[in-house]
Amino acid sequence: MTAESELLDRAQHTRLVVIGGGIGGLVAALQCAKVGIAVTVLEAADRPGGAIRAAEVAGLTVDAGAESYATRGGHVRALIDELGLTDAVVTPSAGRAWVHGLPGAAPLPAGGVLGIPANPWNDDVRRIIGWSGVWRAYLDRVRPPLTIGHERSLGKLVRSRMGAKVLDRLVAPVVAGVYSARPDDVDVEIAAPGLSTALTRTGSLSGAVSTLQGHRDLSKAPGAAVEGLDGGMSTLIDALVSRLRELGVEVRTGVRVDALARCESAWRLATTTTDADAPVEEELAADIVIVATDETAARALLAPEVPALADEQPAQPRIDVVTLVLDAAALDTAPRGTGVLAVPGTTQAKALTHSTAKWQWLAAQARSQHPHRHVVRVSFGAQGEAPATDGLSDDDVAALALAEASVLLGVALEPAQLVASHIERYAQSQPASVIGRRERMAAVREAVHRVPRVGVTGAWLAGTGLAQVVPDAIDEAEHVRRTALWAEQAQA
Ligand SMILES: Cc1cc2nc3c(=O)[nH]c(=O)nc-3n(C[C@H](O)[C@H](O)[C@H](O)COP(=O)(O)OP(=O)(O)OC[C@H]3O[C@@H](n4cnc5c(N)ncnc54)[C@H](O)[C@@H]3O)c2cc1C
The missing domain is CATH 3.50.50.60 (FAD/NAD(P)-binding domain)
Structure with a gap:
């Protein structure tokens, strides 16, 4: 042998x-x-x-768990290619996600690293943090770089350099959406590789974000580039x-x-x-x-x-994902882009994905059933707290998700517009x-x-x-x- x-x-x-x-x-x-x-x-x-699971809701097959994958590293794509699914790869629609709870809502500023802006003076940033927030964030540029570069906690770093408004209104919703975690608990080096080094080099946090953008290191940041699969x-x-x-x-x-x-x-x-x-x-x-x-x-x-x-x-906190199928002409224009991240503490839901605004294949299927049919996913729960859906009956969970969707999308959605709903429960480890x-x-x-x-x-x-x-x-x-x-x- x-x-x-x-x-x-x-x-x-x-x-x-x-x-x-x-x-x-x-x-x-x-x-x-x-x-x-x-x-x-x-x-x-x-x-x-x-956690990759499909659900049949009103005759539509929707992702009730993971709906996409990050392209960084190329490993998932290589697997997809190996399995002969290359032709099914799709990219989400270009629309931006929004942030809610400012008060009000606004599109999440373009660029940035985990919500940290490269330029606090940009209109889309100012719209969220206001003039007082902009001036406070600007201090980051003029403060002496004595204490920088050594802060491990993302929350503490952003608070000390750019102030509470950047932290609470931009960084916290992104970190809650991506990691289900609080910025204070998140390790800068793991969440934004290279940021601390760039900070020491440039002398400011906004300068560090610009550097990372310039070096295209953003492709390494979570959520930077994602793909999905048709179906x-x-x-x-x-x-x-x-x-x-x-x-x-x-x-x-x-x-x-x-x-x-x-x-x-x-x-x-x-x-x-x-x-x-x-x-x-x-x-x-x-x-x-x-x-x-x-x-x-x-x-x-x-x-x-x-x-x-x-x-x-x-601790494996529960995350509940509620899928709503709605007939609502007011959603045809995708009023909040592909979805909404909530400033923690301002709503009971953590985030919302307007799935038919995000994925063309799903929109086509929904429209083939009804001209104004939409799929929206509302998620509840975060590290360290029970989801607001805890202990509610399925009907009450659907009613709460509909009410939260109305708030997050800025559109009054009536119970009569709800065609069907589906609840999926997950336990998630600490990120x-x-x-x-x-x-x-x-x-x-x-x-x-x-x-x-x-x-x-x-x-x-x-x-x-x-x-x-x-x-x-x-x-x-x-x-x-x-x-x-x-x-x-x-x-x-
Ligand atoms: C709502 C939600 C949305 C997400 N969205 C995305 C996304 O868009 N993109 C992305 O990249 N990631 C996303 N994720 C994360 C991603 O889905 C997970 O990180 C990944 O799927 C985890 O895979 P896994 O194999 O480690 O664990 P799991 O998918 O949890 O699989 C573990 C399996 O083990 C089984 N099991 C447990 N105990 C036993 C036992 N004693 N005997 C036999 N079997 C057992 C379970 O039933 C389960 O099927 C999302 C996660 C959730 C919950």
Whole structure:
């Protein structure tokens, strides 16, 4: 037997189980199946995809979770191309997002980094922060650069350099929208790589933003450039699952893994089918396991092998996304562009996306049903607080979302205009940009890697968003393959 055929034989006789069928788990499964490993994916929900999920609302298939991906890094696009979906790639409409709660509403200024303006004197900035805010922000240019460059907290940095109005009215809504976090908790270097260095060099925060814009480093900033898929992001999950099945991967849904135990060189998985009427318990065996669940489940599954993981009880605040299908001629002109970010504390909703203003493919489908049909997504909940929808019945959630949509869109929307609504609930981990989080997650990964034949991936470690999760899953699958197969082969 040649070395290559020996490796292939070894791979084919290796049973690898991926726990969790979100994008992270499916991508990890693909990487392993491509080299011939026998892979099974176990997903607790009744469909794969995790936070990428479609919903049927009034006959329209809409994204009820992730609706786009950041183009930075090129990893998601490479996956899309590999799966033959290149022709389905779409870009959102050019309209700007708005910010609400000034009081009133205004388009979010063009450019800027996480809402920090390069020039506070610009009309679109002044409209939001007023003359007093502009003069205060201008102090940033004239203050001596003594204390700059060393502030880790984004909120503290912006407040001290440009004042509370820039922080509260521009930066806070963007940071809440992108990270569901408060600016004070966000690490400047992670959220806006290069900003601190540019600040030290130029002597002012606005100068630093200009420098980043000039160097096109903005493409690295979250939300800078996104793409979507005609038909919605769930088509990526459908394509991934078909590819996995072609490669012989078994993707089992409705199977929750309750416990993971190492038994000599194999893993034992205690599972339960999640069919409420007839739950069935089953024990499965695997040579290698990749844990690709949310943070709470991952810590519980891995704690028997890595006890330190039980030390931290993660806060996974709930985010509720309410999709409204509306017949409203007043929305035809997209009065608030592609959507609205709320100044925290001014509304009960966190943000709104006018999906049919943002995505042409969805607008065409909606219009084919009714000339003034629109899809609007209203999201509730943020780090450290329960969503305003907490404890409400579905009807009351829909009524609240409609009322919030009226406020955010600046258009009176009546209950009679609501064709249908859909509620989707999510738990989200602390964002990777929160101060200290990256170091803690690196330590978690290191501890897990000390256990042989196990890998761990997912947004809780990689950071929220497909642009983070996809490359992390690829790297983790490669790590597991290398350490569990090739290294052991080398030792043999
Ligand atoms: C409302 C919303 C909108 C978003 N919008 C965007 C966007 O537009 N662009 C973007 O890039 N990102 C977006 N994100 C973030 C992005 O969707 C996530 O970061 C990413 O999908 C997470 O993938 P994952 O595989 O790590 O986790 P998940 O998608 O959470 O998958 C984990 C899976 O593990 C399963 N599981 C958990 N426990 C077990 C168990 N014990 N046994 C078996 N299975 C288990 C779960 O059911 C789930 O399917 C959004 C997120 C949300 C919530």
